[in-house]
Amino acid sequence: MILSKQNNMKQKLSIFCAAALLLAACNNEKKTEEGKTNPEATATGEVKKETAPVLDSATKMQNMIAYGTPGAMHKMMASWDGNWSSEVKFWMAPDAPPSTMQSKAVNKMINNGLIQLSTHTGSWDGMPFNGVSQTGYDNHRGIFWSTWYDNFGSGLMYCEGPWDEATKTINLKGKMTDPESKQQIEFRETMKIVDDNTQVMEQYITHDGKEMKSMEITFKRTK
Numbered sequence: 001m002i003l004s005k006q007n008n009m010k011q012k013l014s015i016f017c018a019a020a021l022l023l024a025a026c027n028n029e030k031k032t033e034e035g036k037t038n039p040e041a042t043a044t045g046e047v048k049k050e051t052a053p054v055l056d057s058a059t060k061m062q063n064m065i066a067y068g069t070p071g072a073m074h075k076m077m078a079s080w081d082g083n084w085s086s087e088v089k090f091w092m093a094p095d096a097p098p099s100t101m102q103s104k105a106v107n108k109m110i111n112n113g114l115i116q117l118s119t120h121t122g123s124w125d126g127m128p129f130n131g132v133s134q135t136g137y138d139n140h141r142g143i144f145w146s147t148w149y150d151n152f153g154s155g156l157m158y159c160e161g162p163w164d165e166a167t168k169t170i171n172l173k174g175k176m177t178d179p180e181s182k183q184q185i186e187f188r189e190t191m192k193i194v195d196d197n198t199q200v201m202e203q204y205i206t207h208d209g210k211e212m213k214s215m216e217i218t219f220k221r222t223k
Contacts, residue, residue: 069139070112070113070114073137074109074113077109078113081116082106082107082221082222083106084104084105084106084107084219085102086102086122086218086220087100088100088122088216089215090215091215094212099124101123104120104122104222105118106119115134115136116134117133118135120133129150129152130150131148131149131150132150137163144160144162144163144170145159145172146189153179155176158175159172160172160174161188167192171188171190172188172190173189174186175187176205178205187205187214190202198218198219198221201215201217201219
């Protein structure tokens with residue numbers, strides 16, 4: 001009789017412990033799911049789901065076609081095709097006078113009219129200079145992007161940013177390798193379309209949290 005009561009007590013205790021463990025597990029799972037929120041959403045008090053939209057095959061195909069179809073921004077870039085002369089100024093230090101260089105650029109749309117390829121040639125301090133840039137416009141993201149490399153360095157510069165219709169300016173930001181410190185530093189560029197035959201590019205770099213103007217190029221279309 002006593003043995004039977006002890007067995008019943010052990011069974012009840014086992015059931016109670018199992019139920020307690022199950023309840024604890026459910027609560028932990030609930031807390032874990034509640035913790036999966038966007039940090040930005042938590043700051044604003046809004047919960048945003050990060051799930052990708054479910055699209056049908058027709059919509060996917062339309063998106064793909066739209067992504068690879070030249071639009072108004074590409075047409076604008078195509079109007080820049082041709083030969084340009086460039087007057088380059090660049091600053092090695094904030095208080096130092098700028099060095100200057102004359103160069104030439106040839107623009108040509110490639111890749112089904114989606115990208116403008118620009119080749120640059122010139123001479124600085126007796127050394128031949130050549131550089132290559134590519135500029136495109138991402139239809140889905142609604143931004144311009146640009147790459148640059150030249151024979152004065154072994155790296156690639158990349159930047160991206162929006163078009164400002166009011167000022168006719170592309171505003172780009174990116175990172176580059178500083179050839180002196182070997183560190184990655186931030187830079188920004190503005191490309192202002194002054195008129196059909198004139199463009200001005202300004203570049204600014206940031207060192208130790210301080211921004212300085214590093215380059216200015218005035219492009220003039222040549223016949």
